[in-house]
Amino acid sequence: MFKDLQQFNSNxxxxxxxxxxxxxxxxxxxxxxxxxxxxxxxxxxxxGEEPSVEYNKLNKGKNSGSRFLSLDASRMRCFxxxxxxxxxxxxxxxxxxxxxxxxxxxxxxxIARKVLHDYYHEAAExxxxxxEAFDNSDSFTNSLNGLSxxxxxxxxxxxxxxxxxxxxxxxxxxxxxxKKLFSDSKNIDVLFHATVTKLNVAKNGKKxxxxxxxxxxxxKCTINATIYVLASGALxxxxxxxxxxxxxxxxxxxxxxxxxxCFMSHPGFSAVGEVFKTSKGFCISNNSYSSNLxxxxxxxxxxxxxxxxxxxxxxxxxxxDLANPSTYFSGRLLTEYEKLFKNFSLREAIQKTSCRFKGxxxxxxxxxxxSIEQEPxxxxxxxxxxxxxxxxxxxxxxxxxxxISNLEKKTxxxxxxxxxxEFALSDSGRVRLTEALLSExxxxxxxxxxxxxxxxxxxxxxDKGVVDKNCKVFNLSNLYIAGSSVFPTSSIVNPxxxxxxxxxxxxxxxxxxxx
Amino acid sequence: xxxxxxKFIIGSLVxxxxxxxxxxTVPVISKQTGLELFFSNYKSPVTLNNLSKLSCSIDIELFxxxxxxxxxxxxxxxxxxxxxxxxxxxxxxxxxxxxxxxxILSETELCIELLRAKNV
Numbered sequence: 001m002f003k004d005l006q007q008f009n010s011n012x013x014x015x016x017x018x019x020x021x022x023x024x025x026x027x028x029x030x031x032x033x034x035x036x037x038x039x040x041x042x043x044x045x046x047x048g049e050e051p052s053v054e055y056n057k058l059n060k061g062k063n064s065g066s067r068f069l070s071l072d073a074s075r076m077r078c079f080x081x082x083x084x085x086x087x088x089x090x091x092x093x094x095x096x097x098x099x100x101x102x103x104x105x106x107x108x109x110x111i112a113r114k115v116l117h118d119y120y121h122e123a124a125e126x127x128x129x130x131x132e133a134f135d136n137s138d139s140f141t142n143s144l145n146g147l148s149x150x151x152x153x154x155x156x157x158x159x160x161x162x163x164x165x166x167x168x169x170x171x172x173x174x175x176x177x178x179k180k181l182f183s184d185s186k187n188i189d190v191l192f193h194a195t196v197t198k199l200n201v202a203k204n205g206k207k208x209x210x211x212x213x214x215x216x217x218x219x220k221c222t223i224n225a226t227i228y229v230l231a232s233g234a235l236x237x238x239x240x241x242x243x244x245x246x247x248x249x250x251x252x253x254x255x256x257x258x259x260x261x262c263f264m265s266h267p268g269f270s271a272v273g274e275v276f277k278t279s280k281g282f283c284i285s286n287n288s289y290s291s292n293l294x295x296x297x298x299x300x301x302x303x304x305x306x307x308x309x310x311x312x313x314x315x316x317x318x319x320x321d322l323a324n325p326s327t328y329f330s331g332r333l334l335t336e337y338e339k340l341f342k343n344f345s346l347r348e349a350i351q352k353t354s355c356r357f358k359g360x361x362x363x364x365x366x367x368x369x370x371s372i373e374q375e376p377x378x379x380x381x382x383x384x385x386x387x388x389x390x391x392x393x394x395x396x397x398x399x400x401x402x403x404i405s406n407l408e409k410k411t412x413x414x415x416x417x418x419x420x421x422e423f424a425l426s427d428s429g430r431v432r433l434t435e436a437l438l439s440e441x442x443x444x445x446x447x448x449x450x451x452x453x454x455x456x457x458x459x460x461x462x463d464k465g466v467v468d469k470n471c472k473v474f475n476l477s478n479l480y481i482a483g484s485s486v487f488p489t490s491s492i493v494n495p496x497x498x499x500x501x502x503x504x505x506x507x508x509x510x511x512x513x514x515x
Numbered sequence: 516x517x518x519x520x521x522k523f524i525i526g527s528l529v530x531x532x533x534x535x536x537x538x539x540t541v542p543v544i545s546k547q548t549g550l551e552l553f554f555s556n557y558k559s560p561v562t563l564n565n566l567s568k569l570s571c572s573i574d575i576e577l578f579x580x581x582x583x584x585x586x587x588x589x590x591x592x593x594x595x596x597x598x599x600x601x602x603x604x605x606x607x608x609x610x611x612x613x614x615x616x617x618x619i620l621s622e623t624e625l626c627i628e629l630l631r632a633k634n635v
Binding site: 306307413416417419420421424425430431432433434435438 | 560561603604607608610612614617618619621
């Protein structure tokens with residue numbers, strides 16, 4: 001049932017078996033598992049059923065690090081949360097992501113990839129995509145990248161082709177998709193305009209006693225539950241834990257300073273390399289691949305391990321040359337004249353033009369972009385800005401996102417080297433690094449990906465993280481965290497698919513705990 | 516079969532001219548001229564600028580000596596091309612690559628270009 005905090009009297013105490021904080025993809029997936037059970041669930045949403053400017057203002061904060069992160073992009077305070085605005089790009093984490101790496105200090109998950117297998121299946125069903133389609137064996141016949149570079153489809157290829165599927169807007173927007181399911185629910189009450197401002201620890205210090213919620217009109221209520229699940233995103237989860245300092249002065253779960261630390265995203269750098277294909281050009285039809293699938297090349301897992309580099313994705317974009325009409329209207333004749341004329345070939349231009357007449361394309365010149373996994377590091381963290389508070393008096397976020405580390409820079413260069421090696425081995429072209437990469441100027445560019453990962457990390461023991469393998473906060477019996485904040489490492493693929501899979505697993509775990 | 520005067524003259528010319536043509540068109544690579552002939556026949560995969568600022572990880576004199584040995588053992592163009600391609604292939608397989616003027620090249624490819632710049 002849908003309810004609103006405005007309907008309740010101030011200082012009222014609400015009770016439930018489970019209290020879920022946040023109705024984004026993580027919270028929604030946990031809540032969905034609890035639908036139809038005997039347990040009473042209070043599902044708290046800071047905003048309303050639809051987005052509003054007033055509530056999104058609560059996401060404001062500042063950046064003090066050398067890299068800028070937009071703190072209000074990719075976040076939405078309303079039913080469905082970020083599921084309302086995400087692009088729906090899905091791919092599961094690889095086994096490599098879960099393994100510990102000798103050259104990354106805080107790498108490795110306390111769970112194996114196979115633990116999530118069934119939950120990935122379930123997440124794929126929720127998102128209206130096919131889990132089987134992630135099988136890489138079809139990546140060269142199904143994706144544009146694969147079709148554009150069939151030379152890489154060799155038995156001994158140094159590169160792999162990671163498949164991404166796109167969940168369509170009807171499936172990826174959980175706020176709309178599951179609205180009726182929750183509004184009709186008998187055991188789950190969705191409580192709108194209930195912004196959690198503080199978690200209260202019980203007197204024995206071993207569990208959460210209650211959470212405090214408020215709305216913009218100043219109404220306050222207390223919620224007492226048996227189990228609490230924080231699912232408000234990798235920026236808000238640590239903010240709430242750090243602001244709950246009445247019992248533990250350093251904040252909840254922060255005995256070892258990991259709350260808010262090890263922030264990760266997927267920094268992307270466009271135009272870091274140029275590909276000059278020497279193999280015979282051919283036309284590629286837009287109809288010859290599934291538009292629902294995209295892919296990224298990357299070095300194989302074993303290469304990453306032997307070169308000691310992080311995961312990465314190589315994006316290929318064909319260079320719009322003189323055979324492309326848009327070149328003449330874009331002003332690139334002036335800015336890129338050298339590249340345009342130096343590489344001009346009449347034979348290729350005729351071929352490309354004939355391709356274009358058929359609605360297809362061909363290119364021998366490509367730009368390469370790289371996006372990378374970040375290493376978990378305490379250099380990247382957020383803390384509370386006590387000199388700036390939101391309307392509820394909760395300190396806003398002060399983000400310290402540091403410059404790209406040496407390992408991350410090495411990953412960018414080595415990933416391109418791998419691609420250069422594969423082009424040479426398959427005798428299909430040559431790769432050149434751009435001046436922006438060689439001068440490292442590219443590493444100063446702003447990030448637009450806005451994936452928030454790792455601020456309440458999962459670990460085997462409390463000295464390395466905040467939550468255990470079941471997403472329970474160490475040393476507290478009834479506080480769980482859902483979402484990408486628990487990821488110990490960031491992988492290279494978009495996080496939401498794994499957020500959902502991991503939250504579904506948590507939902508099953510809670511069901512077994514509540515029996 | 517009757518041997519006409521025309522056939523006799525043409526046949527004689529072929530017999531006399533063949534060794535001369537062979538000598539001119541198929542170069543026998545000797546130690547003295549091997550490198551020059553190699554460089555005139557080996558096509559660079561890319562064009563490198565600022566060669567004087569570049570260096571390769573192998574000692575260039577040692578590389579030169581090894582290359583000369585290779586050319587002595589494989590004097591015919593198809594022979595040394597085959598050998599060089601194999602070496603470059605192994606470089607790429609074993610990640611023996613360098614960044615030169617932005618280009619990703621194998622160690623051998625870069626050394627050849629540096630040696631070319633030194634010798635030509």
